[in-house]
Amino acid sequence: xxxxxxxxxxxxxxxxxxxxxxxxxxxxxxxxxxxxxxxxxxxxxxxxxxxxxxxxxxxxxxxxxxxxxxxxxxxxxxxxxxxxxxxxxxxxxxxxxxxxxxxxxxxxxxxxxxxxxxxxxxxxxxxxxxxxxxxxxxxxxxxxxxxxxxxxxxxxxxxxxxxxxxxxxxxxxxxxxxxxxxxxxxxxxxxxxxxxxxxxxxxxxxxxxxxxxxxxxxxxxxxxxxxxxxxxxxxxxxxxxxxxxxxxxxxxxxxxxxxxxxxxxxxxxxxxxxxxxxxxxxxxxxxxxxxxxxxxxxxx
Numbered sequence: 001x002x003x004x005x006x007x008x009x010x011x012x013x014x015x016x017x018x019x020x021x022x023x024x025x026x027x028x029x030x031x032x033x034x035x036x037x038x039x040x041x042x043x044x045x046x047x048x049x050x051x052x053x054x055x056x057x058x059x060x061x062x063x064x065x066x067x068x069x070x071x072x073x074x075x076x077x078x079x080x081x082x083x084x085x086x087x088x089x090x091x092x093x094x095x096x097x098x099x100x101x102x103x104x105x106x107x108x109x110x111x112x113x114x115x116x117x118x119x120x121x122x123x124x125x126x127x128x129x130x131x132x133x134x135x136x137x138x139x140x141x142x143x144x145x146x147x148x149x150x151x152x153x154x155x156x157x158x159x160x161x162x163x164x165x166x167x168x169x170x171x172x173x174x175x176x177x178x179x180x181x182x183x184x185x186x187x188x189x190x191x192x193x194x195x196x197x198x199x200x201x202x203x204x205x206x207x208x209x210x211x212x213x214x215x216x217x218x219x220x221x222x223x224x225x226x227x228x229x230x231x232x233x234x235x236x237x238x239x240x241x242x243x244x245x246x247x248x249x250x251x252x253x254x255x256x257x258x259x260x261x262x263x264x265x266x267x268x269x270x271x272x273x274x275x276x277x278x279x280x281x282x283x284x285x286x287x288x289x290x291x292x293x294x295x296x297x298x299x300x
Contacts, residue, residue: 015037016244018031018040019046020039020040021055023054024058028066030234031234035238038071040074041062041066042076043075043092045103059091073096075097079105089118095127099158100118103137103139104143106143107142107143134156137166141167147188158198159198159199160200164179164204201229202230206232214236218239219243226244246290257274258287
């Protein structure tokens with residue numbers, strides 16, 4: 001597999017990604033003290049058309065002070081068909097930026113186009129070649145069909161982001177609190193992202209006052225294979241962070257599984273049992289990954 005951007009592997013732990021409207025300097029200031037794993041300064045949906053130009057100015061002015069060691073900052077630009085791409089990139093691309101989030105990607109050729117533009121800005125501004133990541137959004141039936149090729153289109157790609165509101169709009173269906181209509185796209189995006197070696201990142205839960213609903217939605221996403229989730233309100237961050245880490249009982253069980261399995265291997269067997277459950281190599285490997293995730297969270 002081609003070498004991926006550092007955060008897709010052993011780099012940053014990304015569970016929660018908080019959206020911050022690009023025209024709100026006050027919210028950017030507050031976001032610097034919030035416990036989100038990553039920040040997404042938004043030039044797209046949260047900024048009305050008449051505010052786009054000012055949002056670029058605000059983002060450009062505030063980006064330098066938002067870079068914080070251990071916490072990546074992205075900018076979500078407007079989609080390629082908007083005609084704003086060059087202006088958005090001119091405001092966003094700078095040393096210290098983790099990457100560009102690109103909405104409404106339909107196929108791999110979209111990433112080829114944005115990659116050429118980013119390369120030009122990197123060269124102009126003295127940024128390491130291909131140092132900026134890409135986070136494309138899957139938001140339509142066509143994009144869903146092309147999810148694996150999108151995830152594999154560039155070494156810049158660090159994850160696939162699922163946008164459920166645009167997806168359901170394009171499907172002609174209503175989005176529900178229960179999320180039954182999202183089961184299939186979540187499974188496809190998670191599988192295709194993992195197959196490409198990048199992070200699957202789940203759609204925001206828009207009922208931001210419904211904490212129990214958010215907890216349930218995080219569980220659904222985690223069971224589907226997602227690594228993290230976008231937040232649209234500060235109150236969602238800690239719930240998401242906790243949801244995408246192993247629970248204490250899972251950690252304890254993982255330690256026990258590894259101990260039992262290693263004892264079995266020392267005796268010449270690759271199979272053991274715990275409370276009537278077979279423990280073999282995949283189960284032990286999963287337990288090791290849980291403990292690695294816990295250690296990474298503690299380091300952060």
